[in-house]
């Protein structure tokens with residue numbers, strides 16, 4: 001446990017990346033703007049799978065450059081990147097044999113952005129971590145939480161066996177050393193099911209950290225606070241604050257409610273002083289670029305840290 005957590009405890013600051021098909025609607029569906037977080041648009045607009053799937057045919061992030069992503073993180077003083085390999089919409093941003101609903105097989109772009117990012121992270125010695133939505137999957141009849149396409153009962157175990165475990169195996173086999181798997185919103189996963197996911201991660205990469213939101217009451221390597229929630233006092237154990245730069249995780253074209261670099265730097269120091277990590281989010285566009293406002297803010301945070309740290 002201690003060995004596994006060593007790099008993470010030193011890191012203090014990481015980049016969260018929420019990137020997927022939801023960057024195309026960017027907060028708007030059929031002329032209507034949805035006020036909630038961008039990556040939830042499929043559920044909030046109750047978009048049928050058959051409709052939402054068509055976004056894949058348009059997904060062509062030709063401006064994506066792994067080097068730019070990594071440099072933006074590095075310049076901010078971030079030591080790891082946690083990217084959505086599969087969010088609740090069920091779309092895999094990596095090549096997957098377990099589901100054709102992935103960036104290589106289902107989009108005109110046809111390239112594995114997770115692979116490009118993994119290679120660049122390894123080259124530049126940043127830890128690469130994968131967010132993976134283990135319970136919610138709005139694309140699968142047996143995944144949880146899509147009650148508009150699939151109102152009937154479901155075989156969650158089948159979904160775990162046929163999609164989640166094979167995809168986790170791919171993620172932990174094809175991309176070199178993985179810093180952590182960031183599980184999220186466990187919903188009704190049982191203790192046994194959660195434990196089997198933990199065992200799988202441990203068996204494939206014993207050094208891979210397992211984040212706080214696995215579920216089933218199963219012990220994980222550290223705690224996540226509520227999103228954007230900073231504890232008032234020192235917390236025992238390892239913990240991380242996932243936070244947004246504006247009001248959304250996935251890109252929304254009309255969300256310009258950015259936090260200031262000064263406020264972010266203060267939060268970062270506050271969190272670090274209390275012994276936690278700060279995982280700060282960017283939401284790349286459908287073209288594959290991190291919004292310029294985010295890049296500028298992070299650069300200022302990085303500059304402030306460089307001029308004011310002793311080491």
Ligand code: JFZ
Nearest residue numbers: 037039040184185225226227242249
């Ligand atoms: C989840 C996701 O549903 C969301 O889309 C995003 O990925 C975020 C990072 O994680 O949302 C949550 C999960 C847990 C809490 C709040 C929002 N929580 O514990 O307070």
